């Protein structure tokens with residue numbers, strides 16, 4: 760059988776597309792079920808919260824600005840922020856499992872993703888300030904991170 764050059768190009772395109780789709784579906788989230796997706800995103804958000812508390816203590820001057828503590832938690836917030844949008848890829852509205860995630864996450868996904876992206880940017884600045892040991896910039900950056908948390912929670916988390 761001879762396959763025309765045009766056909767080969769078309770087939771290669773399909774293979775690349777299928778490959779990319781596979782990579783994306785595994786990279787987006789490992790969750791197969793709604794229960795897994797909910798557990799994953801809750802663990803991610805809890806981990807961010809657990810890092811925000813010590814960072815907030817440092818920003819408020821309540822605890823020493825220990826650079827190792829600052830960088831560890833800032834790095835964690837930034838890393839988790841990068842996985843946040845994908846952790847909500849699975850639409851769990853009809854799962855019957857109670858959670859604080861509002862349905863608007865999936866009806867306004869573009870806005871939700873924009874708000875997640877704002878956290879990625881803000882936490883990247885936080886990470887840079889912490890790693891530079893620049894406490895003044897760190898304080899400003901943490902305020903901006905907290906603001907992005909709040910903006911998303913106001914729209915997308917049950918009160």
Ligand code: ASC
Pocket residue numbers: 807808809811812815905906908909
């Ligand atoms: C935090 C934390 C949040 C946000 C939010 C900001 O430290 O755990 O959920 O900041 O309170 O408004």
